[in-house]
Amino acid sequence: MALKKLKLSGNLSVFILSGLILLSLQLMSSATQESSQLGEMYSWLLLMNAIGSVVLLWLVGANIYTLTKQLKKREAGSRLTTRMVSLFVVLALAPAAIVFYFSMQFLHQGIDSWFNVEIDRAMEDSLELSQASLDQRMRWHLKQTQQLASTLEFSPTNLLAPEIENLRELAGASEMTLFSQPGTIIVSSSNNPSDILPSLPDEHIWIQLRQQHTDYVALSPVRDDELMIRVIVKINGQEPLYLQALYPVPVRIADLADSVEFAFVRYQEMSFLRHSLKLSFSLALSLVLLMSLLAAIWVAFISIRHIIAPVKALVKGTQAVASGRYDQQLPVTAQDDLGFLVESFNEMTQRIARASYESRMAGFEVENQRAYLETILANLTAGVISFDTVFKIRTANQAAYRIFRIQVNQCIGYTLLELAKNVVELAEPLKSMQRFLELSDDIWEQRIAFLGPNGRQELLCRGTPLFAQDGARAGAVVVFDDVTDLIQAQKNAAWGEVARRLAHEIKNPLTPIQLSAERLQHKLADKLSEADAAILKRSTITIVQQVEAMKEMVDDFSEYAKPSKKQTVAIDLPVLVQEVLALYVLKSGVKFKANYEAGGGLLVTGDPVSIRQVLHNLIKNALEAIETQGLIEINLHRVQKNDTDFIEIALYDDGPGIKDGQIEKIFEPYVTTKAKGTGLGLAIVKKIIEEHGGAIWVDTQRKVGAGFIIQLPACNV
Amino acid sequence: MRVFVNYKTLWMLAWLVCWPPLPVRAECCAAQVKMAQLVREGPNYLLSADIDYQFSEKALAALQNGVPLFWELQIKIQQPRELLWSKTLAETSIRYRLQYHALLNMYRVKNESNGDVQNVSSLAAALDLMSTLRNFHILDNAGFAPAPATVLALKVDFDRNALPLPLRPLAYLSKQWYLSSDWTLWPLKN
Numbered sequence: 001m002a003l004k005k006l007k008l009s010g011n012l013s014v015f016i017l018s019g020l021i022l023l024s025l026q027l028m029s030s031a032t033q034e035s036s037q038l039g040e041m042y043s044w045l046l047l048m049n050a051i052g053s054v055v056l057l058w059l060v061g062a063n064i065y066t067l068t069k070q071l072k073k074r075e076a077g078s079r080l081t082t083r084m085v086s087l088f089v090v091l092a093l094a095p096a097a098i099v100f101y102f103s104m105q106f107l108h109q110g111i112d113s114w115f116n117v118e119i120d121r122a123m124e125d126s127l128e129l130s131q132a133s134l135d136q137r138m139r140w141h142l143k144q145t146q147q148l149a150s151t152l153e154f155s156p157t158n159l160l161a162p163e164i165e166n167l168r169e170l171a172g173a174s175e176m177t178l179f180s181q182p183g184t185i186i187v188s189s190s191n192n193p194s195d196i197l198p199s200l201p202d203e204h205i206w207i208q209l210r211q212q213h214t215d216y217v218a219l220s221p222v223r224d225d226e227l228m229i230r231v232i233v234k235i236n237g238q239e240p241l242y243l244q245a246l247y248p249v250p251v252r253i254a255d256l257a258d259s260v261e262f263a264f265v266r267y268q269e270m271s272f273l274r275h276s277l278k279l280s281f282s283l284a285l286s287l288v289l290l291m292s293l294l295a296a297i298w299v300a301f302i303s304i305r306h307i308i309a310p311v312k313a314l315v316k317g318t319q320a321v322a323s324g325r326y327d328q329q330l331p332v333t334a335q336d337d338l339g340f341l342v343e344s345f346n347e348m349t350q351r352i353a354r355a356s357y358e359s360r361m362a363g364f365e366v367e368n369q370r371a372y373l374e375t376i377l378a379n380l381t382a383g384v385i386s387f388d389t390v391f392k393i394r395t396a397n398q399a400a401y402r403i404f405r406i407q408v409n410q411c412i413g414y415t416l417l418e419l420a421k422n423v424v425e426l427a428e429p430l431k432s433m434q435r436f437l438e439l440s441d442d443i444w445e446q447r448i449a450f451l452g453p454n455g456r457q458e459l460l461c462r463g464t465p466l467f468a469q470d471g472a473r474a475g476a477v478v479v480f481d482d483v484t485d486l487i488q489a490q491k492n493a494a495w496g497e498v499a500r501r502l503a504h505e506i507k508n509p510l511t512p513i514q515l516s517a518e519r520l521q522h523k524l525a526d527k528l529s530e531a532d533a534a535i536l537k538r539s540t541i542t543i544v545q546q547v548e549a550m551k552e553m554v555d556d557f558s559e560y561a562k563p564s565k566k567q568t569v570a571i572d573l574p575v576l577v578q579e580v581l582a583l584y585v586l587k588s589g590v591k592f593k594a595n596y597e598a599g600g601g602l603l604v605t606g607d608p609v610s611i612r613q614v615l616h617n618l619i620k621n622a623l624e625a626i627e628t629q630g631l632i633e634i635n636l637h638r639v640q641k642n643d644t645d646f647i648e649i650a651l652y653d654d655g656p657g658i659k660d661g662q663i664e665k666i667f668e669p670y671v672t673t674k675a676k677g678t679g680l681g682l683a684i685v686k687k688i689i690e691e692h693g694g695a696i697w698v699d700t701q702r703k704v705g706a707g708f709i710i711q712l713p714a715c716n717v
Numbered sequence: 718m719r720v721f722v723n724y725k726t727l728w729m730l731a732w733l734v735c736w737p738p739l740p741v742r743a744e745c746c747a748a749q750v751k752m753a754q755l756v757r758e759g760p761n762y763l764l765s766a767d768i769d770y771q772f773s774e775k776a777l778a779a780l781q782n783g784v785p786l787f788w789e790l791q792i793k794i795q796q797p798r799e800l801l802w803s804k805t806l807a808e809t810s811i812r813y814r815l816q817y818h819a820l821l822n823m824y825r826v827k828n829e830s831n832g833d834v835q836n837v838s839s840l841a842a843a844l845d846l847m848s849t850l851r852n853f854h855i856l857d858n859a860g861f862a863p864a865p866a867t868v869l870a871l872k873v874d875f876d877r878n879a880l881p882l883p884l885r886p887l888a889y890l891s892k893q894w895y896l897s898s899d900w901t902l903w904p905l906k907n
Contacts, residue, residue, distance in 0.1 A: 043878065043885050130820060202835070204842050219821050221836055261820035265783035268819065272782035273883045280883040 056294035063301040077312030088300040100289050127264045130257045141229050141247045142217040149233040149243045165189045175246040227254045310338040326353035382481040403482050458484045499561030507554045510547045517543035556680045570715045573602045580615040589629040596636035602647050603715040606692040614688050617681045618651050625655030645714035654705040663698050746773040748873040748898040755869045763852040775893040785816040787876040796867045807856045813847045867905050873898040
């Protein structure tokens with residue numbers, strides 16, 4: 001509403017100013033007419049128009065300045081405005097200049113055509129003719145007056161009055177006066193009785209008369225501008241007198257002379273004013289053109305700005321849309337084509353805004369879904385790693401990092417082989433996984449075991465190659481789960497079952513077998529011959545020994561099957577090692593050496609009985625290997641793997657060592673190199689260590705004797 | 718081909734556009750009030766003044782070509798006041814018209830204030846008529862008590878607005894047409 005009012009007032013001001021300009025120009029034009037009352041205001045009108053031109057010039061200048069600034073700032077619509085204004089100015093200026101040029105030409109030629117040599121000559125001749133005619137009459141009246149004056153030379157003074165009266169009537173003069181030398185009226189006669197005082201010659205005439213001593217004759221307007229021939233003749237006598245006679249010029253001749261004089265003066269004045277007239281008209285015309293052009297340019301600025309406004313708004317709107325502001329709505333100021341364009345723009349921006357909103361919402365939805373999937377993946381216990389076409393890791397979930405204990409930023413963008421170079425501990429499983437990825441074109445499943453930070457770990461890996469919609473290989477995804485605990489549990493359960501059955505099925509019959517054998521010997525020893533009795537005795541002893549051995553074997557087996565981690569306390573390993581070694585120090589021929597850092601905080605969490613059994617089993621194995629003389633060395637120290645602290649127990653002997661073929665199976669039950677062993681010692685050790693979250697392996701780097709390395713998670717108190 | 722939009726037109730247009738110009742003064746052509754005297758004779762105050770009229774080349778040419786010229790002798794009796802403009806006690810003017818008659822080869826001086834017309838044969842004589850003012854009645858002394866500071870102010874104003882219309886723009890811009898005098902102040906004599 002306010003905008004509409006503003007526009008209305010703007011239009012009104014344009015109309016008013018245009019009207020004032022036209023009025024002023026019209027007044028100036030009228031003022032140039034000679035008969036106009038405005039003639040006196042001509043100069044003021046000229047000045048007003050000049051001021052109007054200055055105002056218009058200032059307005060146009062201000063508009064040009066504003067437009068230049070807008071152009072420099074590269075504001076929307078400024079270039080189009082410049083182009084339109086330039087076009088308008090050129091279109092307006094060209095015809096105006098042509099019209100102006102020819103108008104000036106016609107004006108100057110028209111004024112020049114008023115004057116020419118022939119008319120000049122004719123005017124001068126006519127004036128000269130009039131003057132000649134009047135001169136002739138003047139000479140005649142002079143001669144007549146001189147004759148009359150001669151008659152007065154000897155007239156007595158008292159008769160002068162009637163004489164003058166007679167002479168005036170005789171000569172046909174309208175007035176006749178006789179002056180004395182200083183100009184005193186002596187006698188006067190007039191045909192008009194109302195004229196009390198005669199027409200007196202002015203001082204210059206007297207001076208002329210006195211100086212030149214000649215008679216005076218001249219045309220002179222007398223009283224009511226009536227043209228008279230004034231003749232003054234000197235009368236010589238005792239006292240010089242002057243006779244003045246005023247002869248009327250015939251009305252017809254006077255009128256003609258007046259007419260000729262008026263025309264001559266008018267023509268002479270016009271001729272004199274010729275250049276001024278040209279200048280004045282040129283000035284007026286130039287002023288009119290200048291004002292018209294300036295007003296037109298100013299109105300053009302306003303009009304073009306009005307026309308450009310929707311285009312400007314459209315450009316700004318487009319820029320806003322380009323910068324992502326889709327809620328741009330432009331005011332529809334007119335119902336023309338541009339208004340339609342603005343409406344279409346508004347509709348378009350509404351649609352874009354709606355589409356953008358929907359797209360954003362869809363994006364949010366996708367993002368939510370992705371976040372949801374990521375959350376699911378992150379919370380999966382199974383590790384998930386996705387690969388691109390060149391088997392570089394694209395994503396990996398938290399479980400993968402948890403299983404491998406590798407920082408996230410170390411994984412993305414690397415291949416598994418590159419990762420394996422950096423993380424030596426995981427080299428084997430990573431290489432295996434890479435191999436399967438490269439070789440398999442279908443879903444594959446594989447168990448991969450490795451010594452991880454928590455000891456021996458077993459992974460169940462499932463790989464699936466990914467294909468794009470066009471069938472091209474898009475990468476792969478590997479899902480793996482740490483099944484170490486599961487397998488261990490399965491093994492434990494299996495061995496537990498075996499132990500339970502052994503106890504039930506084997507151990508139970510052993511006692512009756514032993515008792516029966518002992519009874520047979522007791523009952524039959526006396527009844528048999530000595531030789532048979534000896535056989536029986538040996539057999540019975542054998543049976544009893546074997547039964548005992550079987551019992552021992554079943555007990556060991558039960559021991560193996562039992563869970564080793566019965567209680568969990570912090571164990572100070574140096575103390576425990578010292579306690580265990582104290583039991584074997586007395587063993588002649590064998591030296592024991594324990595190396596550890598005092599106050600090193602070598603604590604582990606676990607069941608002290610089980611850990612003690614581990615040490616016993618290993619030391620016993622070593623002693624059995626050494627047989628007579630040797631050295632058993634136990635080193636304790638803290639190590640760090642994959643950001644986790646471990647206490648490493650390294651036990652070395654200088655015995656014959658372990659054959660290469662047995663290293664892999666040495667920890668399995670019933671694997672032994674000794675004649676007497678049950679083959680469960682190292683299996684139990686391994687079971688206890690693993691149940692404590694540790695790992696044990698054979699130190700293959702050692703070339704002398706055998707070496708076992710145990711790593712147990714450190715207890716950080 | 719003649720160029721009709723000559724430099725003069727353009728110059729004048731530029732001058733008009735750049736209005737207002739500085740007041741154009743030309744000492745050479747301005748009239749001068751040589752003497753003025755206000756004398757009390759009985760009940761009347763009578764003015765006598767001598768004025769020197771000057772003609773520029775242009776003004777003389779215009780007169781010789783039949784253009785009538787007008788002067789107005791402005792007369793004021795003023796009493797100066799502190800902090801305020803002077804108080805005008807009496808004011809009158811005499812307007813002269815001077816024109817050349819080609820037929821008679823005479824100059825006509827007309828006092829337009831009282832209608833007196835005088836024809837003289839020379840320009841000098843015509844100027845004498847206009848120059849000399851004797852015993853011109855200004856006011857009677859009824860209720861008029863001039864203060865010591867009261868002054869007689871005279872100015873000869875050449876009426877450029879009475880010139881023919883085409884001459885007027887030039888007359889306003891050209892020093893040749895500045896034939897007016899300044900105000901001159903004369904002390905009163907009792």
